[in-house]
Amino acid sequence: MYLRPIHTEHDIPTMQALIEQVQLGVLVTALPGPTGPTIQSTHLPWVLDDNDTTDADEEPAYGVLRAHMALANPQAKALIACAKEENGWLVEHEVMVLFTGNDHYITPQFYTETKPQTGKVVPTWNYESVAAYGKAxxxxxxxxxxTADFLDMQLDRLTEQAETKQTRLSTCWKVSDAPTSYVQRLKGAIMGVxxxxxxxxxxxxxxxxxGEGDRAGVVDGLMKEGEKGEAVARVVQARGLVGP
Structure with missing residues (x-):
């Protein structure tokens, strides 16, 4: 990820909070195959354990991500092919999961200070993003x-997390609400990551x-762009210290 210092976030809890808020992340791998590395990606909903303990050397605890994916997915097959059973089915290649939070197009018309003065403005895009790296x-x-224990835990936790955070319903659906035989059949077609x-x-x-004047224009413009724009405007205010 290209990181200019002014845009870089270093606070671990802030990055973890975005992961938990977004949930849906893109698993990206570049694993060796018969003809060389092949880039593959899959959108997956993730559960983050952010209370992972640190090692003796006091390295930062970034957490553990857990998900599941279809065994029929070519990326799943590539992961299985690269995993080492003697190492607990660990894939010895770095993978990345990319999460994108609030985002919105920024038109040059929002730059109410610079546009009328010089016209030297161009479109851009505002966004929040976190990339998590590790071995799968x-x-x-x-x-x-x-495997069975992992999938049981993962499906229950993922469902609880999504039902409580991603819907506004008064009651939550549970895996146990579906017939056991049906759930077991579906579990046979997935693997855990x-x-x-x-x-x-x-x-x-x-x-x-x-500048502050243009940032104020961005905030004002975004506030007129509906719920998505308002969400980005609030982040612009927080990051740029514009407005109340």
């Missing part, structure tokens, strides 16, 4: 109890680089 451990072998995060990169590109 997969749970696909039906001969190992760890676990990534202990080794580094995090955060980027909040929210008009920090422009």
């Amino acid at each position: 451990r997969i749970y696909h072998s039906r001969q190992q109890p760890a 676990e990534i202990r995060i080794e580094r995090l990169e955060g980027k909040w590109k929210m008009s920090q680089e422009i």
Whole structure:
């Protein structure tokens, strides 16, 4: 990720909070194949354990990401092919999960100070993004109890997280609401993915680089763009210290 200092986020809890808010992240891998590395990606909803303990050397605890994906997915097949059973089905290649939060197009018309003075303005895009890097451990072998245990835990936690954070319904759906035989059949077609995060990169590109007058124009313009624009405007205010 290209990180200008003015846009770079270093605070781990802030980056973890975006991951938990967004949930849907893109798993990106470049694993070796018969003809060389192949770039693959899949959108997956993730659960973050952000209370991972630190090692003895006091390295930062970035957390652990967990998800599941279809065994029929070519990316899943590539992960299985690269995993080492003797190492607990760990894939010894770095993977990345990319999360994107609030975003909005920024028209030059929002720059109410510079546009009328010089006209030297161009369109851009404001966005929040976090990239998590680490090595993936997969749970696909039906001969190992760890696979069933992982999938049971993952499906329950993911469902609870999504039902409480992504809907406004008064009651939450649970995995146990579906027939057991149906759930077991579906579980046979998926595998678990676990990534202990080794580094995090955060980027909040929210008009920090422009002058206060133009930032105020951006905030004012975004506030007229509906719920999505208002959400970005609030971040611009927080990052650029514009307005109340």
